[in-house]
Every structure is written in structure tokens, then in C-alpha cells.
Ligand SMILES: Cc1ncc(C[n+]2csc(CCOP(=O)(O)OP(=O)(O)O)c2C)c(N)n1
């Protein structure tokens with residue numbers, strides 16, 4: 059590929075891509091899990107449900123609490139059937155108060171339990187922010203390590219479902235900024251299953267951001283005993299390439315794979331890195347990929363300013379400054395409140411905008 | 426249903442025949458529009474809707490008691506019936522359910538109806554602030570504007586609602602806390618939500634009067650709200666009105682109530698349909714006849730048709746509006762994002 063490649067051909071190619079295609083990002087976008095154990099095809103909703111059932115079986119101190127998580131099984135059915143299976147003492151509906159849910163989780167953790175609270179939608183984590191920041195994130199520190207906070211907070215996250223206000227927020231930068239928290243987001247069913255099981259076995263609080271627009275997409279999951287080979291730490295290369303690294307997480311991973319597919323038709327080989335852990339960020343994984351490709355674009359739904367893309371760009375720049383061919387580009391949501399359904403496709407990075415970002419990086423010339 | 430604390434009022438004013446007929450007309454208009462909105466969703470005209478089915482008496486009755494020349498409404502997301510009753514433009518109100526604009530397109534200031542609020546319990550404190558503003562403005566007792574805040578049994582669990590009640594009572598703010606206790610917060614029944622069984626009972630702890638009213642009796646609701654408004658308008662401070670009603674429909678068009686209640690339970694717990702009740706009352710008292718009911722329904726249908734046409738004609742807002750309303754004084758960075766968006770989305 060020449061340094062002078064422009065993407066005008068690509069634009070022609072992606073003009074044939076309809077919104078329906080964007081929704082159709084499917085199974086084959088996710089490579090088979092590396093270890094060839096028994097795989098099953100399931101949706102992310104099913105994978106999360108399975109993971110929770112196993113966590114509850116394996117850890118008798120694990121508890122599930124939140125709004126409508128009991129009989130209803132959660133508005134997204136992630137806890138479907140779990141109250142029946144594990145009883146009302148271990149899977150219970152709380153009154154409608156997110157600060158209450160998180161504050162109570164802190165106390166339960168102090169009493170030796172492993173709470174797995176759910177807030178119903180991203181935007182309703184805000185009423186709990188005081189407890190999350192001032193208590194969940196600090197109790198271990200305040201108590202000099204004697205009161206760990208093994209809390210796995212599940213948050214249906216990000217946009218893309220034409221929902222009412224506060225149902226499409228991307229809070230990763232806010233959570234990642236809080237000392238004491240870890241943050242992770244799965245991109246597909248297999249990741250969801252393994253990362254949730256891993257998060258729920260930690261002694262530190264993990265914010266688990268589930269991409270709600272991907273709940274119903276199916277993919278192969280390597281569950282059960284065969285799963286031992288899965289590596290839950292760091293990032294994961296989901297498509298290899300040599301000309302540019304696209305960094306993404308959550309629902310944006312599938313979109314970036316689509317973009318890579320289109321670019322490949324023009325001979326541009328894009329590596330797609332699923333960051334997975336948003337805190338801690340896998341600096342080595344980023345550096346290894348960008349050392350090879352020498353170009354990077356980071357994609358996220360959250361607003362641009364002080365978004366996690368800035369942290370990713372800075373992490374890459376610190377390690378790869380000498381070899382980078384262009385500044386790390388960000389393709390993100392805008393600095394606006396997440397808009398109503400009619401405008402959400404204008405807000406979330408789409409294939410066009412990601413391609414433009416790639417084009418800027420490919421065409422970049424040093425001063 | 427007994428008063429938890431009687432409002433120190435001289436007793437409810439009787440409603441005249443034309444007022445009763447108007448209450449019925451409003452309830453039919455609201456019922457018909459509500460049921461139509463479910464159809465609109467099924468037909469793909471709107472992506473989702475949260476029906477108020479069964480709450481017509483609570484919403485129309487309370488809305489009807491307001492003086493919209495000086496009062497102000499703080500709704501949550503299920504107050505279509507209140508909006509209609511106080512005269513909000515219904516195409517602009519329903520636009521929120523078409524995913525056109527989150528808060529609705531109506532002018533909240535001119536409508537004296539705050540933007541639709543998706544955060545449960547989110548606007549209850551705002552009512553207290555607005556009400557305290559009326560006190561600061563210094564209208565004479567008897568002429569104070571009153572804030573009415575609408576929220577549910579589920580919302581009553583939020584810490585903000587406690588804060589709001591305490592603030593209002595401490596500051597003697599002219600607020601009516603209007604709770605629609607409809608038995609459910611999505612799948613969670615009131616028994617698992619409201620300790621002690623009554624939100625109105627909590628008012629005693631804040632030293633304010635409260636009434637628990639039959640929320641399916643539109644006349645009782647109107648009278649209770651009028652008494653609460655008079656109390657606040659006279660400078661005597663906040664009150665709680667808890668309208669006991671029932672969410673006869675699903676939580677929203679994406680809800681499946683079969684997972685947490687049976688049809689049989691819906692029938693028995695729902696009690697008598699507030700609309701059927703009012704109709705029977707008007708007939709029994711000789712205030713209305715069949716011709717009147719037919720006329721009211723025909724008017725409701727004509728109105729729905731107009732609103733549906735309005736909603737149908739409503740296109741998406743221009744994308745630039747994403748950027749236009751973030752600030753009164755937009756930043757350079759935001760303007761730059763807006764022009765980048767324009768270039769990339771319009772391929773200019
Ligand atoms: C702060 C917050 N948490 C959670 C939700 C999700 N949610 C929407 S409606 C609802 C139940 C509300 O119940 P209630 O207050 O009784 O009002 P109703 O729906 O019965 O009108 C929930 C949990 C929300 N909108 N806001």
C-alpha cells in the first residue's frame with residue numbers, strides 16, 4: 059500500500075452498506091475462541107445469564123440485587139430464572155433507588171458477601187455516583203486493605219436502541235477516572251461470558267459495562283470446563299492487519315470489524331484491537347499492535363472531550379512516539395447529551411466517520 | 426380511603442354539572458389517545474410508549490384543579506393525561522415517544538409544564554425550587570403560584586424524594602407532592618416498594634398534611650388536589666396527595682406483565698375502571714346521557730386523528746440541533762465538532 063492511498067474507493071464501497079447491514083454484524087465477525095473446547099452458539103444475553111448462574115453456584119456468598127432483577131429477570135432478562143434457581147434471599151429486587159443499591163452493596167461486601175448489583179440503565183448509575191466514587195472506590199484504601207470491595211456492578215451501557223433519555227450513555231471515562239475501580243466491557247458473547255466470570259471472582263470492584271445493542275447477537279461461546287485456556291486480561295486482537303490499528307470496545311468492536319472488511323477490499327489491512335479492559339488499559343497490547351502498524355484510530359461512542367480515547371491516544375503516543383506515522387486519531391461521539399432516537403445514528407460513530415478518520419491518518423504528512 | 430391527616434380546609438367544593446361533563450370529556454380524550462398510542466407503536470409509527478391506562482382519573486382530576494395562569498407542572502414520563510388536561514400541545518408532547526426529542530418539543534415555559542423527565546424522582550426537587558421561587562417573588566398569600574410534582578410509588582423510594590419533602594416542609598414551599606400509587610414499579614409491587622404501605626403516611630414525619638385519595642374517582646381527586654392547592658396558595662406550605670390507582674397496562678410497550686402478574690390479578694386488583702365509574706355516576710345523577718357520551722367519544726376520535734396526522738408528519742430534527750442547545754454560549758470546540766459533523770455526514 060502506498061503512503062498516498064486515499065479512501066475514495068472505499069467510500070464508494072461503503073455507500074452500498076445500508077443501516078441494515080450495520081445491524082447485521084454477525085457471528086462470523088467474531089473469530090472462534092482460540093482453544094478448541096466445546097463451543098455453543100448463544101447470544102450475549104444468554105452468555106451473561108449462564109455466567110451469572112455459574113458464579114452463583116460456585117460462590118455461595120455471591121448475591122444479585124437491583125431493580126426488577128428477580129421475577130422479571132431484569133428488563134434485558136440477564137438475570138432470567140436466577141431468582142427461581144437461587145432463591146429470593148440471593149437474588150432480590152430492591153426498592154427503586156440506585157444510591158441505595160450501591161450503598162447497600164458496600165455494607166454487604168463488608169459483611170463478607172460478593173454483591174453483583176445491576177443498575178437498570180447506564181443513565182441510572184448517576185444517582186449512585188456518590189456511593190460508587192466515595193465509598194465503593196475507596197473503602198479498601200480507607201481501611202488499609204482490610205475491607206475489600208468485591209462488587210461487580212453490571213451496567214447495561216452505550217446507545218443504539220432508540221430508547222428514552224438516559225438509556226444510551228457511555229460512562230467509561232467517568233468510571234475509569236475513579237481511583238479504586240476497574241472497568242471492563244465485553245464486545246461479544248464469548249467475551250461476556252468469560253469476563254463476567256472473571257470480574258465476579260475479583261476482590262476489587264469491577265464496573266461491568268454491557269453493550270446493550272449487542273445483547274441479542276449470537277456467537278460461539280466456549281463455556282464450562284473447557285474454558286480454562288481463555289485469557290481474561292488485557293486487550294485482544296480480533297483481526298490482524300498491518301497498516302493501521304483500530305482500537306475499540308463494546309458495540310464499536312463489531313462496527314470496526316465491518317470497517318476493516320471494507321478497507322480490505324481496497325488492500326488496506328486494518329488490525330482491530332478489542333481493548334476490553336478500560337481500566338487498567340493494556341498499554342503493552344496497544345504498543346505491540348501499533349509498533350507493527352504505526353498508525354492508530356480509537357473509536358468510542360462517548361463524547362470526545364476527556365473521553366477514554368484521549369487516554370488511549372496518550373498511552374500509544376508515550377510508547378510509540380518514535381515510530382508513529384501520524385497522530386492518533388479519535389472518532390467519537392460529540393460533546394453533546396446523547397440525543398433522541400431520530401438523531402442517534404448521527405451521534406454514534408458510523409462507518410463513514412470511521413473511514414474518514416482512517417483516511418486522515420493514512421494521508422497525514424509530517425509538517 | 427381515610428385521610429392520614431385532614432387538610433385544614435373547609436371541605437371540598439361541589440363541582441357543577443358542566444365541570445363534571447368536562448372531566449368526562451377529558452378522560453375519554455386521554456383514554457382514546459392512550460390506547461391509540463399503543464396502536465401507533467404496533468404499527469411502527471412510534472418506537473415506544475408508556476401507557477397511563479387506568480390513571481385517567483388521577484391525571485385528569487389533578488390537572489383540572491390547577492390554575493395554569495400561575496401554577497407549574499413537573500411531570501415524570503407517564504403524565505400524558507395531565508399534559509392533555511392542562512393544554513400542552515399534544516403533537517409536541519407525543520413527539521418524545523416518536524424519538525424526536527427527549528424532553529418533548531413543546532415549550533415548557535409557555536406550557537408551564539416542565540420537560541418530560543426520564544429519571545424516576547428526577548424532577549421532584551425542581552418543584553421545590555420553583556415553588557420557593559414563588560415565595561421569594563413575594564406574591565401575597567392566597568395568590569401564590571403552586572408547583573405540582575408527579576411521581577410514582579417507585580419514585581418514592583429515591584433519596585431525592587425524601588430530600589424534596591424535607592426541604593419543602595422546612596421552607597414552607599408551595600408544593601403539592603402528587604403521587605400516583607399505581608401498584609407497580611415495572612415488576613415490583615407496592616408491598617415490596619413502600620414500607621408502611623403509604624407514601625402519604627410519611628408526610629406526618631415532615632410535619633405536613635396529606636391525603637390518600639381514591640385515585641380512580643375523578644371527582645375525589647379533583648377535590649383533594651384543589652384543597653392541597655388552596656393550602657399551598659395561602660402560604661401554608663407543602664402537602665402530599667397520594668392517589669391510589671392501578672397501572673392497568675404494561676409498564677411500557679416493551680414490557681411483558683405476564684412475567685409478574687396474571688390477567689386474573691389485573692382484573693381484581695385493578696378495581697373498577699375510572700372511566701366506567703364516572704360514566705355511571707353521570708348517568709345516575711342525570712348529568713349526562715348516551716348522546717353526550719357518543720359526542721365525547723367522537724370528539725376524542727377526531728382529536729386523536731389530528732394528533733396522529735401531526736405525529737406522522739413529524740420528520741427527524743436536523744442533526745445540527747444536537748449541537749444547538751448544549752449551551753446558551755457554545756464553545757469553539759463544540760462549533761468545530763458541529764462543522765466536522767456537517768462535512769462528514771453531508772460529504773461536503
Ligand atoms: C433513576 C431511575 N432509575 C431507574 C429507572 C428505570 N425505570 C423506569 S420506570 C421505573 C419504575 C417506576 O415506577 P413508579 O415510580 O412507580 O412509576 P410508574 O412507572 O408506575 O408510573 C424504573 C425502575 C429510571 N427511569 N430512573
Ligand SMILES: [Mg+2]
Pocket residue numbers: 577578579605606607608609610611
Ligand atoms: Mg408505580
